[in-house]
Every structure is written in C-alpha cells, then in structure tokens.
Amino acid sequence: xxxxxxxxxxxxxxGQALLLAKDEKWFELxxxxxxxxxxxxxxxxxxxxVDFENRVSAFSQVFGKVPPRQFPIEIFLFKNEPDYVExxxxxxxxxxxxxxxxxxxxxxxxxxxxxxxxxxxDIANDVGHALGHxxxxxxxxxxxxxxxxxxxxxxxxxxxxxDTKKVPDDEGFSAVELITIVRSQNYxxxxxxxxxxxxxxxxxxxxxxxxxxxxxQYMQAxxxxxxxxxxxxxxxxxxxxxxKDYVETVVKAPPTAPAIQSIEADVARLNVHRGDVLVxxxxxxxxxxxxxxxxxxxxxxxxxxARFSRPPLEAIRLLDRVARETPDNGLAQYHFGAMQTQxxxxxxxxxxxxxxxxxxxxxxxxxxxxxxxxxxxxxQAEKALPMIARALDLEPEFGDQFYAIRGDVDLALxxxxxxxxxxxxxxxxxxxxxxxxxxxxxxxxxxRKKIENARRQIDERELxxxxxxxAEKAVLRDPPPPKPAPPPPPVPTGSISYQIQARAAIxxxxxxxxxxxxxLRSKRAAGNIALRVDVxxxxxxxxxxxxSSQVPEMDAATLTAVKKWSFKPGNRSIRLIVTYSLQ
Numbered sequence: 001x002x003x004x005x006x007x008x009x010x011x012x013x014x015g016q017a018l019l020l021a022k023d024e025k026w027f028e029l030x031x032x033x034x035x036x037x038x039x040x041x042x043x044x045x046x047x048x049x050v051d052f053e054n055r056v057s058a059f060s061q062v063f064g065k066v067p068p069r070q071f072p073i074e075i076f077l078f079k080n081e082p083d084y085v086e087x088x089x090x091x092x093x094x095x096x097x098x099x100x101x102x103x104x105x106x107x108x109x110x111x112x113x114x115x116x117x118x119x120x121x122d123i124a125n126d127v128g129h130a131l132g133h134x135x136x137x138x139x140x141x142x143x144x145x146x147x148x149x150x151x152x153x154x155x156x157x158x159x160x161x162x163d164t165k166k167v168p169d170d171e172g173f174s175a176v177e178l179i180t181i182v183r184s185q186n187y188x189x190x191x192x193x194x195x196x197x198x199x200x201x202x203x204x205x206x207x208x209x210x211x212x213x214x215x216x217q218y219m220q221a222x223x224x225x226x227x228x229x230x231x232x233x234x235x236x237x238x239x240x241x242x243x244k245d246y247v248e249t250v251v252k253a254p255p256t257a258p259a260i261q262s263i264e265a266d267v268a269r270l271n272v273h274r275g276d277v278l279v280x281x282x283x284x285x286x287x288x289x290x291x292x293x294x295x296x297x298x299x300x301x302x303x304x305x306a307r308f309s310r311p312p313l314e315a316i317r318l319l320d321r322v323a324r325e326t327p328d329n330g331l332a333q334y335h336f337g338a339m340q341t342q343x344x345x346x347x348x349x350x351x352x353x354x355x356x357x358x359x360x361x362x363x364x365x366x367x368x369x370x371x372x373x374x375x376x377x378x379x380q381a382e383k384a385l386p387m388i389a390r391a392l393d394l395e396p397e398f399g400d401q402f403y404a405i406r407g408d409v410d411l412a413l414x415x416x417x418x419x420x421x422x423x424x425x426x427x428x429x430x431x432x433x434x435x436x437x438x439x440x441x442x443x444x445x446x447x448r449k450k451i452e453n454a455r456r457q458i459d460e461r462e463l464x465x466x467x468x469x470x471a472e473k474a475v476l477r478d479p480p481p482p483k484p485a486p487p488p489p490p491v492p493t494g495s496i497s498y499q500i501q502a503r504a505a506i507x508x509x510x511x512x513x514x515x516x517x518x519x520l521r522s523k524r525a526a527g528n529i530a531l532r533v534d535v536x537x538x539x540x541x542x543x544x545x546x547x548s549s550q551v552p553e554m555d556a557a558t559l560t561a562v563k564k565w566s567f568k569p570g571n572r573s574i575r576l577i578v579t580y581s582l583q
Contacts, residue, residue: 128156150204330360365395
C-alpha cells in the first residue's frame, strides 16, 4: 500500500508538471502584417490574427494598400492576467491596473500590441483605434486631426454594430469646425473621443460614399511636402445637414482568409521578444533579465538595451563591438549608428554600420535618415539628401525627425533658405509625443542662430573680397606713384694719422692736416700717401714731394698741408707716411 501511495503521488506530481508545461506552451504565428506570440492557445491566436488582418484589408480597400513595414506589428496574447499586467507601461509611483484588454506600444524600432485572453472583438474594441492611427500614419506626412481620428475609428468599427445615436446639437460640431480643429497638446487618444471622434468618423464615411476621388486626391496631397496642412477641397457647409442626419452602417470585413503560419515558439527567441516589449514600456532592467541567453539575438538585444539604460560612452562602445561581431544583424548596425557622438572615429564607424543597416533593413526609413545624419557629420553632406528622400518615402510617419535632419544637411551645404524651411516644417508636422513640440521649437531657434552666424561669416568674406577687388581695379586705373629711392647710406667718419721713417728720431712741433672731403669718404677712398721731406736748420720744410700714393685725390692737399709742418730745428731728410682711414 505504501508503494502504491508513493506511485500515486508521483503520478499526481507528473500530471501537474505536464499540465503546467501545457499551460506554458507558447505559439508563434505570423501573417502579412503581424507576428503573434501567445500562451492562450494556437486557435485563439489564429482567430485574433484573422480579425486584425481583415481590419487591415478593410482599411486598404478605402485608403489603398498599406505600405509594408520592415518589421511586422508584434502581438502578445497572454492567457494569464499577471503576465499581461507585467507588460503594461508604468507611471512612477503608480500601480499598474489592467483597465483595457489591449494596448498598443511604440518600441525603439517597431510597434507592439499586448492583449489579454479576450475575444478578438473585445481586443479590437480597445486597441483598434490605436491600430488605425498606426495604419493611417503609414500613408501621409500631414495628419489632419479629423481625418486621423476618423480613419482610426474606421479600423475599430470594422465588423461592429453601428452606433445609431444622434449627436446632440449642443455637443456636436459643424463640418467646417471638424476640418479646422487641431489636436491639443493635452489630448489623450487612449480615452473615448466623444462627439468629435464620432462625427469625424461619420464625415469620413460620407466622403467615402459621396466623394471617394476627392478623398483619394486629398490623401495624395497629405503625402506631399508643403508649408502647412493641406485643406480638404469640399464644401463643408453643404455637408452639414448630411452630417447631422447621418445613420451609421456596418463596415463589413472582407471575406478573405489571410495566410497564417504557426509554429511552437522557441523559448530563447520568445524571451528576446518579450524583453523587447518591456523596452517599449521603458523597463530596461526587467528586459535585461530576459536577454540572458547565449544566442546571437540575445547578445544583440543586450547591446541595444544598453543604449537606453547605460551611460552613452559605455553604450556606444558595447554597440560598436556587437555591430562588428554581427555584421549581418541590421538592428545592431542601426542602433549603433543612431547613437549621438562627436568622436570622428566613431562617426566613421557609424557610417559603415548604417550603410550595412540600409542594405539589411531596406524598408526602414529611420536607418536611411540616420545615415544621412552621420554622412553630414563625416563631411559627406552631398550624399545625405538622397537618403532623406528615401526615408520620407519609406516611413512618412517620422517626417518631423527626417526634416530636422535635412535642415542640418542643408545648413552644411550652405543652403540656408531650405534649411530654415525644413526645420520649420519639422516643427509643424505631427509629433509622436508632447515633449517633441518644445524640442522642435528649440531646434528652430538653434538652427536660426546657426544660419545667422553662417550668413554673417559669408557676408564678411564677401565684403573682404569686394574690397580686394575694388583695390585691384583702382590700381589698374590709377597706378600708384613710384616708391621713393632709398636714402643713401651714411658717410663713414674719416681719420688722418702719420708715421715718420728717419735715421734718427725727429720731433714734430706742429702737424697740419688737410680736409678729408665727404665726397671721398662716401666713395670709401682711403689709403697711404708717402712723401720725401727735407727739413731745414730752422725746422721748416724746405722741400716735399710725393713718393707714392693710394689716394691720388688727396695728393695736392696733402702736399700743401705737409709743407706747413714744423719740426725741431736741424737739417734732416725723412720719409713721411700720411694715412687716410675710415671708421
């Protein structure tokens, strides 16, 4: 009996383990626009994907095929409420409360939908409006408030019973008011939109029924670059009575069977994607615990989360290393390239990484825009403009970011008017969050100062060139007078000395020197003049003749002067050498 009891206990434990394993079994399902992970059962995941794909198909029938994304929208359908709550965004100091059955989250490189185990209709009712915004933003640069709200409601209402309630006159809006009202900064799209949302949806339905071609042209205008939001070319006053009396009808889901693939989820891959959801909610530390695997994707995920959780210098070193180790991983290349740095070597490495990212992620406009940014920092601004054009074509929903980058590109190219126009356009376009408004206003002010400084420098250079040109022309017209001859060199000072050659010493009582003329000194005339002199008994010079001369110009003056010399009395014949020297 004892052994039997032990066996029964073991079987119970094993059964519980098998049941737990069954409960924790995850499936991965994929369709054209979505990637879904669920532990609520493969069938429930499939039904939700069919519902969402049908909504996309209904939306495409009226707005055109939804432009493809680089990454599908990821859906997590949780069986257990705690797992669902664990993924929801948290406000500091507030406890998370599961109010809705689904939420749409914006991650750093893709979108997520988290949902609890409810019917597809309940989930779509809570997240369909946000999904509609995500779809509509793929088409246009400009998002008029009324049309964005109407298009978002269109997705939510696919297959739902019509709202037949009439909007009270004191709560409603005229068609003129609907198309001119702009979204306020404190508008919360996750809350019920009230009469405005109802009437925006109904106005859209009226235009789809009565003016589909005009709406199509308007959508094209919203995708075109312009200085302000284009206006819908309709007679709004004429639609007022139709709007007040409009009775909603069901938006039927198209009878399609979307292709869906289903496999049992790989645990390592599942953990990485669950971590990505947590990063989208700003909970990087919790995400890091799910990135503890040894796979290449886990290593890349750990590096990417460092971008949002570690100091910039540490994060850029880690991302640089991982980008080099995984050259075939587009996200590693993109996130490394998107880091802000002024280091020249890092910028050059970012150029290489983002050029890879553009090849590996051909539908990701943000990779093209970041490549344009680092091209500009690397002194290659001429290569940046085509990248911005490609980015705008691929992901117009990020137009504000792309035009801000193009403003910097234009500034680097000396295109000041386009630069100022681009940054003003970036400021005017819709933004992903309220804080962006102030950031873009500061960006406008900063760029204006840069443009003013650059223009001032150019004006100064042009003024210098003009002055130089005027001076050159003046020289050609009125040549300047010749420069005065340089002053002559100073005349050296002269001195006169003598030597006496005689058999016996003789005393000179008076020596008379001639004038050493300046003209001779300026010509540096100098040297010795030798004379034979006879002295009489009275000490006077009886005769004097030139024996040799190195300064013939001084011969006569020297001879005249020597004849006036006087010596101590006594007959003598001497040789007198008079020396003219310069100092």
